[in-house]
Amino acid sequence: MNCALHTEVEATGFCRNCGKALCAQCRRDVRGILYCEVCLADMLARPQPVASGVSPGLAVVLGFIPGLGAVYNGEYMKALIHVVIFAALVTLDSSGRAQPFSGIMTAAFIFYMAIDAYRTAKARMLGQAPPSSALGGWSTDKPIGPIILITLGVIFLLDKYYSLGLARRLLVGGAHRAGSADAVETNGADIIGGDAGWATQSDARVSGARSPG
C-alpha cells in the first residue's frame, strides 16, 4: 500500500487515529505509536481531558462483586469473563475435591477483580488508556488471560468427563461388547452413560426413546 499523501511512495505505517497509510516522511512517531500530522495537530489542539465522574473508590468496592467492577468501567466482555471464571472457581470449590487450592484461588480472584477495577477506573479518571490486565493482558502480546481461560475450560471439561465416568463406561461398554452380544444389546446406552446412577437414568431415557420404534 502506498502513502495517502505521497501516492508514489510505499507506506511504512498507519496513523493510529485515522488509519491513513503513511510513508517515512509523513509518519510522526510518538513513543512508538504512529500518527499523521493532521491527527497529531488535532490532539495537541484538543483540551486536556478533565477528570470524569469516575470514582476509583466506588470501582474498588464494586470490584469485589464479580463482574460489577468491570461493568462500572464499561468493560462488558471483561465482566462476562470475570463472572464465568468466578462461577468456575465456585463450582470447583463446592465440589470439595480441590481444596484448599480452589478456595485460595477464589479469594485471590476476588481481590484481583477489585484491584483491576480500581486501576481501570483511575486510568479513566485521568483520561488515560486502560492499563493492561494484571494477568498480563487479555489482548496483548502476552495473552496469559486467554490461556488461563482455555486451561480452566479444559480442566473443567475433563473433570466433568471423568466425574461422569464416561471413559470408564466406554471401557466397560467395550468389555461388554467383547464378552457378550446380549450385554451390548442391554447396555447399548453405555456409550453415552455416566456414573452408575446417572447412567441408569440415561439408559432408561434412551431405552424409552428407542422402545416405540
Next chain:
Amino acid sequence: MGDSIRCTCQRCKVSGLTWPAVLITLGVLFLVSRGHWGYGIGALWPVLLVVIGLLKLAEAFASTEGHIGS
C-alpha cells in the same frame, strides 16, 4: 464524525465476533442439553470458557495494521 468510523483492522474484527460467538455457543449448549445425548448444561458450560479463551487468543495474535482509534 470521527467517532462513527468503524475500525476494520483484524484485531477489531475478531473482537467484534466475541459477543456473537458467546451467544451462539450458549444457544448450541442449551440445544445440546435439551437433546437426548444425556449432557446437561452443568456438564457443558466449560465449553463457554474455551470459546471465549480461543477468541481472546485469536484477538491477541490478530494484526492491528490499519487500526483506527485508541
